[in-house]
Amino acid sequence: MYEIKRKALLANNIKLFEIFAPEIARKAQAGQFVIVRQHEKAERIPLTIADFDRNQGTITIIFQEVGRSTIDLGQLKKGDYILDFVGPLGKESEISKYGRVVCIGGGVGVAPLYPIAKRLHGEGNYIVSVIGARSRGDLIWEEKMRAVSDALYITTDDGSYGEKGFVTDILKRIIGSEEIDAVIAIGPLVMMEAVSEITRPHGIKTVVSLNPIMLDGTGMCGACRVQIGQETKFACVDGPEFDGHLVDWDNAKRRAKMFLQEEKIALEVLRYNCSEGGAHACQKNK
Amino acid sequence: MSKKQVVGKKYAMPVLDPHERIKYFREVATGYTEELALLEAARCLQCKKPLCVEGCPVGVDIPAFIKLILARDYQGAANKIKEKNSLPAVCGRVCPQENQCEKFCVMGKKNEPVAIGRLERFVADWEFEHGEFKPEAKAPNGKKVAIVGSGPSGLTCAAELARMGYRVKIFEALHMAGGVLVYGIPEFRLPKAVVAREIENIKKLGVEIEVNSVIGKLYTIDELISDGFDAVYVATGAGLPYFMNIPGENLNGVYSANEFLTRVNLMKAYKFPEYITPIHTGRRIAVIGGGNVAMDAARTALRLGVEKSYIIYRRSEKEMPARAEEIEHAREEGVEFVLLSSPVEIKGDEDGRVKAIVCQKYELGEPDSSGRRRPVPLENSEYEIPVDTVVMAIGQGPNPLIPATTPELKTNKNGNIIADANTGKTSKPQIFAGGDVVSGAATVILAMGAGKKAAQGINQYLFGGTE
Ligand SMILES: Cc1cc2nc3c(=O)[nH]c(=O)nc-3n(C[C@H](O)[C@H](O)[C@H](O)COP(=O)(O)OP(=O)(O)OC[C@H]3O[C@@H](n4cnc5c(N)ncnc54)[C@H](O)[C@@H]3O)c2cc1C
Ligand SMILES: Cc1cc2nc3c(=O)[nH]c(=O)nc-3n(C[C@H](O)[C@H](O)[C@H](O)COP(=O)(O)OP(=O)(O)OC[C@H]3O[C@@H](n4cnc5c(N)ncnc54)[C@H](O)[C@@H]3O)c2cc1C
Ligand code: SF4
Ligand code: SF4
Ligand code: FES
Numbered sequence: 001m002y003e004i005k006r007k008a009l010l011a012n013n014i015k016l017f018e019i020f021a022p023e024i025a026r027k028a029q030a031g032q033f034v035i036v037r038q039h040e041k042a043e044r045i046p047l048t049i050a051d052f053d054r055n056q057g058t059i060t061i062i063f064q065e066v067g068r069s070t071i072d073l074g075q076l077k078k079g080d081y082i083l084d085f086v087g088p089l090g091k092e093s094e095i096s097k098y099g100r101v102v103c104i105g106g107g108v109g110v111a112p113l114y115p116i117a118k119r120l121h122g123e124g125n126y127i128v129s130v131i132g133a134r135s136r137g138d139l140i141w142e143e144k145m146r147a148v149s150d151a152l153y154i155t156t157d158d159g160s161y162g163e164k165g166f167v168t169d170i171l172k173r174i175i176g177s178e179e180i181d182a183v184i185a186i187g188p189l190v191m192m193e194a195v196s197e198i199t200r201p202h203g204i205k206t207v208v209s210l211n212p213i214m215l216d217g218t219g220m221c222g223a224c225r226v227q228i229g230q231e232t233k234f235a236c237v238d239g240p241e242f243d244g245h246l247v248d249w250d251n252a253k254r255r256a257k258m259f260l261q262e263e264k265i266a267l268e269v270l271r272y273n274c275s276e277g278g279a280h281a282c283q284k285n286k
Numbered sequence: 287m288s289k290k291q292v293v294g295k296k297y298a299m300p301v302l303d304p305h306e307r308i309k310y311f312r313e314v315a316t317g318y319t320e321e322l323a324l325l326e327a328a329r330c331l332q333c334k335k336p337l338c339v340e341g342c343p344v345g346v347d348i349p350a351f352i353k354l355i356l357a358r359d360y361q362g363a364a365n366k367i368k369e370k371n372s373l374p375a376v377c378g379r380v381c382p383q384e385n386q387c388e389k390f391c392v393m394g395k396k397n398e399p400v401a402i403g404r405l406e407r408f409v410a411d412w413e414f415e416h417g418e419f420k421p422e423a424k425a426p427n428g429k430k431v432a433i434v435g436s437g438p439s440g441l442t443c444a445a446e447l448a449r450m451g452y453r454v455k456i457f458e459a460l461h462m463a464g465g466v467l468v469y470g471i472p473e474f475r476l477p478k479a480v481v482a483r484e485i486e487n488i489k490k491l492g493v494e495i496e497v498n499s500v501i502g503k504l505y506t507i508d509e510l511i512s513d514g515f516d517a518v519y520v521a522t523g524a525g526l527p528y529f530m531n532i533p534g535e536n537l538n539g540v541y542s543a544n545e546f547l548t549r550v551n552l553m554k555a556y557k558f559p560e561y562i563t564p565i566h567t568g569r570r571i572a573v574i575g576g577g578n579v580a581m582d583a584a585r586t587a588l589r590l591g592v593e594k595s596y597i598i599y600r601r602s603e604k605e606m607p608a609r610a611e612e613i614e615h616a617r618e619e620g621v622e623f624v625l626l627s628s629p630v631e632i633k634g635d636e637d638g639r640v641k642a643i644v645c646q647k648y649e650l651g652e653p654d655s656s657g658r659r660r661p662v663p664l665e666n667s668e669y670e671i672p673v674d675t676v677v678m679a680i681g682q683g684p685n686p687l688i689p690a691t692t693p694e695l696k697t698n699k700n701g702n703i704i705a706d707a708n709t710g711k712t713s714k715p716q717i718f719a720g721g722d723v724v725s726g727a728a729t730v731i732l733a734m735g736a737g738k739k740a741a742q743g744i745n746q747y748l749f750g751g752t753e
Contacts, residue, residue: 023504027503027504037461041554041561041562042562043562044461083461084497085498086461086498086499087500087503215545215553215563216460216548218460218500218525218687219526219685219686219687220525220527220685221527221542221548222527222541222542222544222545223541225536232531232536237686251536251638254537254637255538257637257638258538258539259564259566262566265558
């Protein structure tokens with residue numbers, strides 16, 4: 001059992017937990033993730049280690065409520081316990097001295113981006129960060145990102161904050177005006193794909209963090225397989241970071257829809273339980 | 287004593303009706319009643335030189351426990367089995383007896399062999415119901431051993447060492463102990479409650495189990511040693527699923543057998559949406575392979591409600607490595623066997639979902655090194671079977687995590703850890719290994735045998751004696 005030491009609401013439907021897991025905190029590195037199983041009947045879902053505190057023994061996870069498992073998780077409060085918490089999984093980020101690095105985060109993707117930007121900054125890279133969200137109320141961790149960046153750009157789709165438009169608009173502008181050594185992009189698949197297509201003609205090294213459906217997270221099931229160039233890789237052990245120019249994006253987008261039908265059913269059951277005032281706690285404690 | 291009348295056939299195992307049982311996941315074989323067990327036990331000739339024992343990888347004293355059954359001393363029979371085999375309720379259910387103990391039984395020469403596995407299961411189930419487990423462990427000897435992996439090999443090694451007085455801690459990557467017994471072999475063949483009881487008994491010996499601990503990530507093997515463990519037994523199994531590398535394998539609807547079975551068994555997707563992990567099968571499923579894993583997947587699919595469940599296998603039924611009973615049960619339940627065929631491509635629709643599998647026909651040629659006749663593909667023999675789901679059950683390799691994070695640990699070309707067959711000793715001091723991670727995917731009883739030998743190997747290594 002793993003205790004929730006702190007809970008915060010960061011933006012619309014985006015929540016933060018600090019979980020007491022000292023052994024994992026001892027080993028965690030930027031780029032790695034944990035698998036969370038909330039209770040006996042829950043799914044195992046992967047969430048990135050957004051931060052860690054080796055002294056306090058905590059792991060920070062940030063998640064967006066998009067479906068049954070993340071909505072259930074969001075109901076937990078400070079002092080509650082999570083049944084299973086496994087990690088640190090996946091490979092750590094490749095951190096080196098590139099020079100000038102553009103770090104791009106979309107939506108909740110800013111959370112996994114932060115520890116990587118922090119490490120890259122610490123290694124002496126010049127960090128230009130571009131973070132975006134649908135709207136002002138969806139944006140997270142602006143201040144934390146600012147603290148590890150030499151320059152920070154913000155976009156919102158609706159123009160309610162920062163520049164109106166997409167993170168990719170800014171990326172194009174930057175590429176037009178400065179020499180860039182590497183790009184790290186984490187966010188929705190379409191965003192990471194668009195970023196990779198923009199950098200491809202310029203031959204700029206582009207790292208993306210893939211988030212396929214996972215089950216065990218230890219290389220035992222192959223649910224997380226992704227097509228990288230000619231090879232099939234297991235994202236949970238070979239990734240989650242890959243060369244954006246080698247990813248088969250169509251395949252990744254299709255595989256994300258594997259259980260669309262079932263995901264809808266799981267949500268309907270939750271709604272039904274709520275409307276019945278059933279066993280399920282469902283007041284949205286925002 | 288009057289001359290024994292020989293009953294030719296085994297007393298049949300009571301089973302659930304095949305048409306009924308595919309509606310749920312209840313155990314198919316319901317087990318001998320006391321009456322049947324006594325009748326079957328009476329078929330044993332109590333051989334002076336029991337050949338059956340030579341077929342058992344752990345050397346259970348078969349005539350002795352059968353004699354105790356006849357004397358209605360079921361507790362005594364259970365104790366007798368457990369002298370050699372610490373998981374009898376599991377082995378009685380899943381051992382491939384026809385290739386082991388029962389293969390050598392003299393009764394089998396003219397008639398059917400004695401149903402040793404069924405009797406073993408009867409005794410173990412009797413003990414669970416009536417007996418009381420009394421852990422007998424020696425005084426602590428002050429040494430600590432870490433075991434990586436809680437499959438049958440790790441569990442057996444842990445139990446043996448705990449009985450010798452060791453402090454034992456098992457580290458398991460998943461959230462539940464049992465290895466393949468909980469995530470792979472389905473409920474209808476090995477109820478999870480049976481595995482849970484065996485594990486409870488092992489805990490009563492003082493063995494500690496830490497789940498959610500991925501060794502190589504959370505701690506390395508070297509860290510376990512520096513944290514004070516005197517030895518480590520690596521029993522991480524053969525968990526890495528193989529794919530065929532044919533076109534279409536990454537379409538939606540293609541699973542490894544591990545994924546398919548883990549969703550259903552460990553995560554209980556068959557109770558979706560009460561349990562939240564989903565599984566999607568569509569109406570028709572093709573399972574590729576001919577082993578126990580393939581049978582389990584094909585039979586599981588029927589219980590999830592598919593209309594057609596095919597097994598596609600390269601050779602003929604005679605060469606199928608699955609237990610005879612599983613093949614028979616699969617057929618009774620309506621699994622269709624597509625033999626001498628192997629997939630060359632999986633086709634998808636515009637949404638990227640599986641819609642058909644293209645197979646090539648084979649014929650059997652000369653025997654290969656395994657003694658089985660080699661399948662030879664026939665040119666221009668491709669044909670298509672419409673399916674919605676494909677499960678790859680063509681084998682598993684060793685999980686590479688431990689070797690990758692323990693550089694001094696030597697592996698062979700398949701990635702299996704190299705270890706001494708009698709002691710489990712590896713190329714690295716203090717580190718022992720056994721079970722599927724050493725042998726490649728094998729059987730429960732062989733994995734247990736390796737665990738037992740490693741326990742002795744470790745004891746020898748730490749105390750220079752065999753106790
Ligand atoms: C290595 C890794 C790290 C991740 N880190 C984070 C993180 O830090 N924060 C976070 O909020 N999420 C993260 N995710 C995604 C997260 O695991 C999923 O959002 C979650 O599993 C969805 O579960 P659900 O039951 O709530 O929604 P579901 O009902 O499963 O899905 C609801 C909707 O979300 C989409 N979806 C499903 N799975 C994913 C996925 N893996 N990625 C993106 N969209 C998905 C579906 O297409 C559907 O439209 C990560 C995924 C991976 C593989
Ligand atoms: C579907 C299926 C059906 C089968 N049917 C039969 C049958 O009928 N009869 C029979 O005799 N055999 C059968 N087998 C084979 C048998 O189950 C295996 O040979 C046996 O389980 C091997 O035991 P093991 O202890 O070596 O490994 P496993 O049972 O594989 O256990 C290994 C354990 O180690 C854990 N692990 C792996 N890596 C790590 C790590 N880095 N850190 C911590 N833990 C880790 C795994 O999660 C797992 O729990 C079947 C196998 C399958 C898959
Ligand atoms: S352990 Fe297996 S092989 Fe040995 S006697 Fe029992 S059923 Fe037969
Ligand atoms: S070989 Fe067969 S008949 Fe002889 S002791 Fe063994 S089980 Fe009994
Ligand atoms: S999640 Fe199972 S292999 Fe990656």
